[in-house]
Amino acid sequence: MNKKIEEKQDMAAVDRILAENRYSKAKLIAILQAIQEEYRYLSEGVISHVAGVLKLPPAQVYGVATFYAHFSLKPKGKHIFRLCDGTACHVKKSHGILNALYQRLGLSPEKNTTDDMMFTVETVSCLGACGLAPVMIVDGEVYGQVRPEKAVEIVETIIASEKNNQE
Amino acid sequence: METENKFVTVNGIEVKIGSERNLLELIRKAGIEIPTFCYHSELSIYGACRLCLVDIEGRGVVASCSTPPEPGMVIRTDTREIREMRKINIELLLANHNRECPSCVRSSSCALQDIARRLGVGDIRYKQRIKMQKIDKSSPSLERDPNKCILCGDCVRVCKEVQGIGAIDFAFRGADACVVPAFKRDLGDVECVNCGQCAAVCPTGALIPRQHQDKVWDAIYDPDKIVVAQIAPAVRVALGEYFGFKPGENVSGKLVKALKMMGFDYVYDTCFAADMTIWEEAAEFIKRLENQTDLPMFTSCCPAWVKYAEIYFPEMLPHLSTCRSPQQIFGAVARKVLPGQLGAKPQNITVVSIMPCSAKKYEAQLPKFTQEGNPDVDYVLTTVEVGRMINSMGIKFEELEPEAFDMPFGFATGAGVIFGASGGVMEAALRYVSEKLNGAPMNNLNFKAVRGNATRREATLTVAGRQVSVAIVHGLENARKLIMEQKAGKCKFDFIEVMACPGGCIAGAGQPITHSKKVREQRTTGIYNADKSMQLQKSQDNYMVEQCYQQHLGGCSGCETAHHTLHTGYTDRSGIFKT
């Protein structure tokens, strides 16, 4: 279900976002955030378009997009696991969860999205729920005091329900 | 202004505070050298290399490039802590650096190498922790080796602040931070205009002009080839620096001699072509002035500027003079004339340009500048490349007896020579235009109003009772500002000269590297001295040019053949990022 960037049609959304932000260069980050919200990632086409409209060098917009961890220049999977590796979660062994997820999904720090574009596993530093460490967010839902088995269980549940959907 | 003298103490010596913007300048003024990578007096302060650290009593260690002087400061530039920190800094940089000094183009003019040696960095105790990356050779002008980049950001700032382009910028962060064109594309595929100013400020070999020495050697050693050279105006006042001469010293005679010794068959002067440029361009201007069409007219001899206009101001392209640059005029004429004159097949004549410029490398390979499949100019060498070739031949340049250019394309006037400095094209054109419009020979040929080193200079002249407004800018950001003003009706010029490099071609990316304004001024002075020493000062007086028109270009300037050979057209490149 990846939204493909069909240039003409889809730039309409980008143009709308640009207009909402009054074509302000200063709003670049907010603009990119809104666009990413819409498409789940920032394509080269979109970045060039934004650069062109805002009259910024594309290299500069690219530089901003690659600076901030929230921006993704690659499409992400349908289901996103964001595992906290902040201090509190780290001392409560968050890496065990990460390894379990990597192993189950065949992923690694270098390759964090499955080939079928179903899952992305990322780490973030501190979600501000340290009292519940270790913490994980799956598709926006926060899970606290997660154990590796629990994380894998969530994966299995998603896989099962995806299968059901297909049938 | 306070009249009272104010001082700081540097390593125990009192130093008077003048107009320095920062401690670094003040300390250097006091004769103490402080290593830097990221400081440039003409760029914004960046503060990233951390080599310029000094210790201020009561404040601790600060970066001198970003600290303004305050009276009473007690500064030490060489504490043990700072010494250790600087060495570690260099060691850290070298650990993941593509260390190949002996074969690196920047060797001996490389700041990293120089500072490492000066600080006595011996053993690199750190392990190499990163994989080496691909070298980008996509640009016809420049080569980018990310493995030698120390991320000082000088190139980024010059491209953005001076050229107003921003073709390269920082991307990613932390250990992954790098300086790249958008989307990590190759430099040849983005909006870079090939001016090479990034390479001129780069302290290392991460950005260098493309090297074509080997190809030229091949041609020289090829018995079938007749190799001819043209030497650009600005080369003669800078090449000497490579051999220890003072900046600005005119070494054209020695260079001709050296080239002959290397095996070039004929050596000509690009200034001849520059004179011809004036015949065409000034005539074009007079026509536009009389018809009041497509004014202002812009000069078109700087290929970086031309490409800039093609990308950013396609609507202004009709305003560019259609006249080719002197390099390409020379190439076109050489291709046309030399086969007959030398009795050789066109493909057996190799035309080599010796240029102060990286953009000329780009210009020479444009498909539009070919005749029957042969490029008008085969290879472009920079000043530095030629210096290196001379060295490699074992020639003692200092001791050479000067030799004269070959004729007919070795004959030039002072007007052709001053093309090498910002304002020169304009002045040469004015020498032509004023006389033509006045209809009588003129005495005062020096249009001092258009000289100088301000980044923008303006003058209004009365020529034959007519007011002509002209402007000169260098640095493309200044060009952009001027165009925006002109478009907004805030100014109304008739004729505008644009050069991409600061001060014009004397500071092109192919020249020996200098960061000193003074050196640039000396080179400019050298150009105007050369002008004075020439037999003739006005392009219109160049009878060899006139002869050339008569014999080879259909008779006269402006005629069909001449126009076809000496003019060109432009391409709208504004869509470079539209996919």
Added chain:
Amino acid sequence: MNNKIETIDLEKTSAGYAAAAAAVKCRIILCAGTGCVANGALAVREALAKELEAAGLNVKLELSAHDDNHDIHYISRSGCQGFCQMGPLLHIEPAGILYTRVKVSDVPEIVAATLVNGELIERLLYLDPVTGKRCKGDEEISFYNRQHRVVLKNCMIEPDSIAEYIHRGGYYAARTAISAMTSQDVCQKILDAGLRGRGGGGFPTGRKWQITLASENNKKYIVCNGDEGDPGAFMDRSVMEGNPHSVIEGMLIAGKAVGADEGYVYVRAEYPLAVKRIRSAVNAAAAAGLLGNNLFGAEFNFKLHVMEGAGAFVCGEETALLASIEGKRGMPMPKPPYPAVKGLWGKPTVINNVETLASVPAIIREGAEKYRSIGTPDSPGTKTFALTGHVANTGLIEVPFGTTLREIVNNIGGGVIDNDGKVTGEGFKSVQIGGPSGGCLTPAMLDMPLDFDSLKNVGAMVGSGGLVVMNNQTCMVRIARFFMQFTQNESCGKCVPCREGTRQMLAMLDDIIDGKADAQTLELLEQTARAVKIGSLCGLGKTAPNPVLSTMHYFRKEYEEHVFNKCCPAGECTALTPLKIIAEKCKGCTACVRICSVNAISGEKKQPHKIDADICIKCGACKTVCKFKAIA
């Protein structure tokens, strides 16, 4: 813009709220902070409303001044109450009951037993892990009753109700500052209070304001730094979520103090709830004429924007933060020029931390003396800490400066736990304070008073206030490595010492952990750390070596064990931990024998195998290949 909106009458609003509150018979406060929401607090709230209604009670989710109905059961929300581990938390007032870990399935019983019949439900009460007793409410819980809550006090209010904030004294201080004080007076009062910046540096806030006031310019800005990037700290989040108006009021007062008329709240993107609450508070304040033009009828205008970060720790650094607001890469710039002189868009700018700004209204309202009466002379007031790691009670705490570590770890935190979560009364190894810029404290420092200066003296810092307790099953080299990895990820990459130095330091720590280090590694690591510390451009790099230097200083032996004896005393570094075959589990399948590249494993088929520790190179290959999990 909204220059026609008149500022609301604070007294009238207070009175209106008081009247409405008087009609409340019982107030149920459900924590709706990130932690409790994650644990299902919102569902509990819904269920509660339904159940109460079904029981025929008068339920309200919002209070309105025009309610003449009495006997209201008001279910309000609050920001994080600090005890997320026990969430969702449910307070019942005025009975003073605190129920923990409340689930939807508990709701019918809560309504029937407690709200209708006034009985306590024992199993929902907090169980003190030390005494084994159940505690009725906050007063009986050592986690709460040993704290001194000032900034967090108002975190029990309904964050979306501006009226409740006003009723509790909110915006009076802003009114006083704006209509009855001069800018100089405001600065002076903050200076007198001795308020020091809570963003880490501890710079006197009044001084910062005075400098900005002195920078002549007709445009100035106030920026609230809500970037809170320290991994393991979340006090700013809870203030923004639970008491957003205190931040706005603090900014108004700061605006008056320096002559600024525009402000930005920069919130990190990982805090969606904080962004939402701050945004709605800004809208509410604007609607009430507390933001806009001619506030309180005075010649004072202030407008406020909320901006979301995009995931970069370094944007907490002032100049990087400003670059980010301007839409650029968050790369720090050299100082000077300081933001107070040349900040946002080149204009004088005050940047203050969330907690700093939230502390301001009380100082104006209650006076500098009152503020100084808490804390130490050089570090007055209270400080919030995020207490995490191996302690029984984790969460957000607020204590006066000068409180000892012992008090925090043993009493508020309920003691150190082991890896199985048990309080054993021993096993305390270290506290990491100040996050990636901070350092480690040892058991010997348990009685040191915590304040800005004493922490600095031992190579740590208050920093953002993260307090991570570690038991003796924790490897200190790995902790240093963890922070190094963090700073390495978060370094902006601009300056050489930080970019290259942290990369090499991380690699050297990896070498130590992997058993590949030698004596030179330790020496070079230390030298590099020193160079990075003095050479880096911004605070991130300048403090990045602290966790390494501090662990190397206090836990030198542990490093040496790793390097010279190739042994990890805490047993965490797998490469240094000799593997053993558990005889009971081994089936003798010989898979491990075949994979071992150095022939360290021997044994008969179908008999338990053995690893020769002297030959084993600790590659771990056998462990992954053993299907019976017999190798550990």
